[in-house]
Amino acid sequence: MRSHISRLLLVGVLGCSAARTTAVSEPPAAQAQAPLPFIEDDYARALEEAKAKGLPLFVDTWAPWCHTCRSMKAYVFTDAALAKHAGRFVWLEINTDLPSNAVFQEKYPVESWPTFFIIDPKEEKALVRFAGSATVPQLEKIFEDGERAFRGGAEGPEALLARGDALYGEGKAAEAADVLAQALAEAPADWSRRGRALESLLVAQYGAKRHEVCARTALAELPRVPHSASWANAAGLGLMCVLQVPADTQGVKELKAALEEKGREALSPDISMPADDRSGVYELLVEARKAAGDEPGAKVLAEQWLTFLEGEAARAPTPDARTVFDSHRMSAALVLGTPMRVVPAIEQSEKDLPDDYNPPARLANLYRRLGRLDDALAASTRALEKVQGSRRLRVLSERAEIHLARGERDAAVRTLEDALTYAKTLSGAQASPRVVAGLEKKLSEVKAK
Template identity: 40%
Template sequence: MTSLLVALVLSASSGPRFIEDDYAKALKTAKQQKKLLFVDAWAPWCHTCVAMKEQVFSRDSFKAFEKDVVFASVDTEKTRSAAFLDKFPVDVWPTLLFIDPQKETVVLKWLGSADEAQMQALLEAARGGDGVVREADDALAAGNSGIAAEKYEAAVQQGDLKARTLLSMLAAMTLAKKYEPCAKTVVEQLPGFKLAQERVAALTWGLSCAIELPEGKTRTQQLDLLVSQSLKAVELPGVLPDDTSGLYEVLVQERSAAKDSEGAKVLATKWLQFLDAEAAKAKSPGERAVFDAHRVLAALESGQAAKMVEPLKLSEKELPRDYNPPARLALVYRELGQLDDALAATDRALSKCKEGPRKLRIYETRASILAKKGDEKGRVKVLNEALTYAKKLPKSQVSAKRIAMLEAQLKPAP
């Protein structure tokens, strides 16, 4: 979804007013009003980001938080966002930041979505004083996920079992690749997650971690419990649809990791049915397109790629400036073997994607299609174009590792 369309949707909504892509203005406003600065660091390709804008931040109930914070959003794909990203690196989308405007320091960093109840808990935490949780929050904000995980664990051992603390700990553990304590925490603390939204979030972190554990009795036992509870959780009401979809995704990944292709296909079919039903409820093209990314994944996993051709064509027609529908359509056509159609879709996507690192993914999709066509010369040409483009991006938007990945794809097969 384009930033223009997002702005139009938000201006017509009853939610809070966001200062869009102007961090300096937002910071100045927060200083003047003596409020915390809340920044939604997002990207147009991120389905959770767009879901937050379309389905959460547009709610009247979020407007009430304007008495406490100045709302701002930063599209991390825009070149003008590079300076912001130099100060506040983002590698998980969305990332929600609470910034003290006087010191220009992050007082709380939250990874992923948040509903009203979670927003209130985050606000209270951002205003919190000293203590081990504050130290953990500071470490996570500074990108020290391992230290953050240890400090959150210390807080939990001291009796802080608030959902906000536990979920921040799970995020830090996942980033630090501390998969064993992450999965164990969810198994032990799951009964304490009373709100459906928080329960789904905990299970998503926990199941993702358990999948990464080494084979053995502990892994099997934890996966059995987490899968069983997750299958129940995807049926819970009162959860953001995108978060339920995220849990479905991890359930499918678990079956794939177990090499149960049929089980993965069955789950992916249920996932797609859920998403189709949610998309049918959408009140606007933008809200419906929120589900496109996961609908494509579910369709591919369930062997129903053809089902997504018409929905994506509709999204492309109704959101003509958005590069995401044709980029996703290229993936579907590639799966169906309609390679000329897939190439044409990447042409349209590249023409609409004017800036940002996401353009690299479209280049890579195009290269993979040319490889399927047996056009090695074309594949290499496209990857060289991608590499040239990547090297011109601001360093805060493309890592050395990402450039190395492109260079590796240019090496001849052994």
């Protein structure tokens, strides 16, 4: 599944770290083998280079906590098959944890991680904004669509797809959804962009809060898309949308059942997709069972999910690739009520990646749930020594929970006040009003205890 799906459903679970950053240890050899020449965290330099070369700018916006971002870096952006595309764009990656990247985020808002932009450097206009993961073939379609939008001259459904992409890039989700729906309606049955266009349409419909329309669109359009990673993404997006539809809506029970069936079909071994995407499908199916009040069914799926993740982690080629699965392993274990099952793996991740804040942040959460409060506080301290940006607010919020569990109300108050003070130093793009309001509400509740 695409990363934003899990991010929207389980935003409270600490995610993952990623490669090509000083926040994570990575062997120099891995950097040397990177097939695409990404510029790191320097929009001004990348923009000038793109203008000088007359090329569009491809931007990977990621965050160290985002497990799908990490999966892309560990398993997709390292694929040698991408090397032939190196000259098509100027390549930039933006770590949204860094306060220094706030200017980019203000200009190009990021709602889910990862998000890929293709930008016209002359007008600084987003031609494509694609949220979520992608395989190499899916990336290649995005490259082609971005170039077509940059060069102009597209006609028919391709022109509508380019227009829809541009509207979504401008943050006009409802308008983008209308144009993308028109593209699908006018396209021939064998249109090579059908899967890609359907994914983008469903994302736009979700962004426009047309949840029921999104769910029904997915169900209607899936039979027209070949079984593929795009098919699985679209099935997951439809399920994500229907989970947002009020339970008393007429026909929603049947709609949920139909999309859950599509989700189970997406797990079929005949669909080739990244392990992280398959994990996202499991996550959605677990959420669907929980939403239906079927806790036993949710636990059966969670056991299958965790077993799958343990197998993928065992096969991972490097510690960095292995930790792609840490946050979802944690999520599945918590559904099962067996947090200790994942503690050794995350402790190993902290040993293997000593500069990454994610393992100690996750351990702080797990230790608290296990009643190991001294260990939880120590792990939280280790995470705070490394974390910055909006994720620091999450770590501080979790630290307040640890203090409360220890009976230290005053310390919890001070911690939340520290979080709010730090939030004021961040751009609104990194500490949104919603996040700040949540911290203020939590502080008021703690003070009232």
